[in-house]
Amino acid sequence: MYEIVSSVKRDYIADLARQNKRTDGRTLDQLREVSVESGLIKSAQGSALVKIGNTQVLAGVKVEKGEPFPDTPESGVLMVNAELRPIAAPTFELGPPDENSIELARVVDRGIRESESIDLDKLGITPGEEVWMVYIDLHALDHDGNLLDASSLAAAAALWNIKKPEVEGWTLDQFPVQKKPIAVTVVKIGDKLIVDPSLDEENVMDARLTITTTEDGSICAIQKGGTGYLTVEEIKAAYELARAKAAELREHLK
Amino acid sequence: MEKPEKLMVDGKRLDGRGPEELRPLKIQAGVLKRADGSAYIEMGNNKVLAAVYGPRELHPRHLQQPDTAVLRCKYNMAPFSVDDRKRPGPDRRSVEISKVIREAFEPVVFTKLYPRSGIDVFMEVLQADAGTRTAAINAAAVALADAGIPMRDLVSAVSVGKVEGTIVLDLIKEEDQYGTTDMPVAMLPRKKVITLLQMDGHLTQDEFERALALAMRGCEQIYEAQKAALKAKYATKPEEE
Numbered sequence: 001m002y003e004i005v006s007s008v009k010r011d012y013i014a015d016l017a018r019q020n021k022r023t024d025g026r027t028l029d030q031l032r033e034v035s036v037e038s039g040l041i042k043s044a045q046g047s048a049l050v051k052i053g054n055t056q057v058l059a060g061v062k063v064e065k066g067e068p069f070p071d072t073p074e075s076g077v078l079m080v081n082a083e084l085r086p087i088a089a090p091t092f093e094l095g096p097p098d099e100n101s102i103e104l105a106r107v108v109d110r111g112i113r114e115s116e117s118i119d120l121d122k123l124g125i126t127p128g129e130e131v132w133m134v135y136i137d138l139h140a141l142d143h144d145g146n147l148l149d150a151s152s153l154a155a156a157a158a159l160w161n162i163k164k165p166e167v168e169g170w171t172l173d174q175f176p177v178q179k180k181p182i183a184v185t186v187v188k189i190g191d192k193l194i195v196d197p198s199l200d201e202e203n204v205m206d207a208r209l210t211i212t213t214t215e216d217g218s219i220c221a222i223q224k225g226g227t228g229y230l231t232v233e234e235i236k237a238a239y240e241l242a243r244a245k246a247a248e249l250r251e252h253l254k
Numbered sequence: 255m256e257k258p259e260k261l262m263v264d265g266k267r268l269d270g271r272g273p274e275e276l277r278p279l280k281i282q283a284g285v286l287k288r289a290d291g292s293a294y295i296e297m298g299n300n301k302v303l304a305a306v307y308g309p310r311e312l313h314p315r316h317l318q319q320p321d322t323a324v325l326r327c328k329y330n331m332a333p334f335s336v337d338d339r340k341r342p343g344p345d346r347r348s349v350e351i352s353k354v355i356r357e358a359f360e361p362v363v364f365t366k367l368y369p370r371s372g373i374d375v376f377m378e379v380l381q382a383d384a385g386t387r388t389a390a391i392n393a394a395a396v397a398l399a400d401a402g403i404p405m406r407d408l409v410s411a412v413s414v415g416k417v418e419g420t421i422v423l424d425l426i427k428e429e430d431q432y433g434t435t436d437m438p439v440a441m442l443p444r445k446k447v448i449t450l451l452q453m454d455g456h457l458t459q460d461e462f463e464r465a466l467a468l469a470m471r472g473c474e475q476i477y478e479a480q481k482a483a484l485k486a487k488y489a490t491k492p493e494e495e
Contacts, residue, residue, distance in 0.1 A: 219453060219456070220455065224448065230447060232447075
C-alpha cells in the first residue's frame, strides 16, 4: 500500500514534524475537514459517504437472512469487508483482497464487534436455523491517506443510518444499534505524533497506532502498524489524542 | 468447548495460575535440519515451530529491493491444531497476523545489510491454546538469531487480558473466548519499546495502562527463556572439549 517517496520529501516531512509543522499547514493534532453524508444509496439498508480531506470512503450495510454460527445459534452475524479498488489509488490492484484491505476490514470489524455496537442477540429469527446477517461493505473511492479512520467513521455512520430495515420478515421496531465506536489513527514520524495522516505522511511514517474508543472514552480495539516501534509514553499520548479526536469525529454522527 | 461457570476462583485461574503468572514455557533452538535457523516453543499447551530461510535470493525477482532485504513472515495453523478442523491454507486471520508479526520484526532485523535478498520466517502452529501469535513471535525471534541474522534485539511477546474484571497475563483458550479482553503485545526487551500491539474487548484507561505494564513484565521473563534457549544450543559441552 505504501508508495515510494523520494528521500527529499521524506526529509522535508520529517523536518517539518520536528518543528511541529505539516506540509498542508495543519497542526500535529488537527484533522482535515470531515464530512459525512448518510443514506445516499437506496439499495442498501444503511449507507454513508465519509470524506476526510480528499479521502473518500463509501460504506453500505445490507441486512439479509442467513445461517447463524454453530457456537452462537441465537445471535445475528456481523461481517465487515473492505475493497481497496483500483479506482481509489494508482497503487491499488485488481484481485483478491490483499493484507492491507484484510487488516482494514478486521480493524473496523473489531471496533464494532467489541464495543457491541450492534445488539446481535436481538437479531435471531429461528434459533440454530435463521438469523439476520449484517454485512458492512467498505468501498474506498479516493485514497489520500487515513483510509482507516474514514472507513471506521463510514461504517458507524452507515449503521446509524439504518432506520427500520425494509426487508421481508423484519419484525423489530428499529435496527438494534447502540454504540458509536470511532477509530483514530495516530502516526509517529521521528519522535512526533500526528493525527489524520495525509498520504505523504502515511508513506513516510515510522509506526501507527489505531485506537478505537466508545462514547465513555474506554478502548474497544487497538492495532499497531508500520515498521517502527512505539515507546510506552508514545502509546499513552496516542491514547489521549485518540480519545479527544474520536469525540470530534463523533460529532459528525449526530 | 463448554463455557466454564467461573474463569477465576479465589484469585486462581482455571489452570491454577495466579493472575500475573506465565504458563510453563519451553523453548529450544535449532530443531530443524534444513532451515538456516529454527526454534520450537511450548507456551502452555501451544506448540509452535518457527523456521528461517535466508538471506537468500528473492523470488519472484520483481519483489527484490535494491537497497534492502525483504522480510517475509508467514503464520500458519495446522488443520489439526484447533478443536474443529481448520481449513488448510491462509485465511483472513492468518493474513493479518502474518502482517503484524512482520511489522513486529522489521525494527530489529538489519535488512539493509542484504540488498536484493529475502529473509523468510515461517511459523507453524501445531497445537493451539490462545496466544499463538505471541508464541510464534517468541519462536521466530529465536529462529532468526539461530540463523545468524544480525538483529538489534530479540522480540518477546505475550498476551494480556481481562477476565471477570481482573487483568491477567498469558491467556488460555477459555479466558480468550469467554473473558472480556485479549491484548497481544510484543516488546524489544533491551530497549523496552513496543513493536506489536493489538487489542479487542474493553479496557478503561487505567486498565489499559496496567495491562500494558503487566505484558511488559511478562515479556521480560520470556526474554530470559529465549536467551537460555540460544545459549543452550551454542554451549560447549564438557565432553567435546
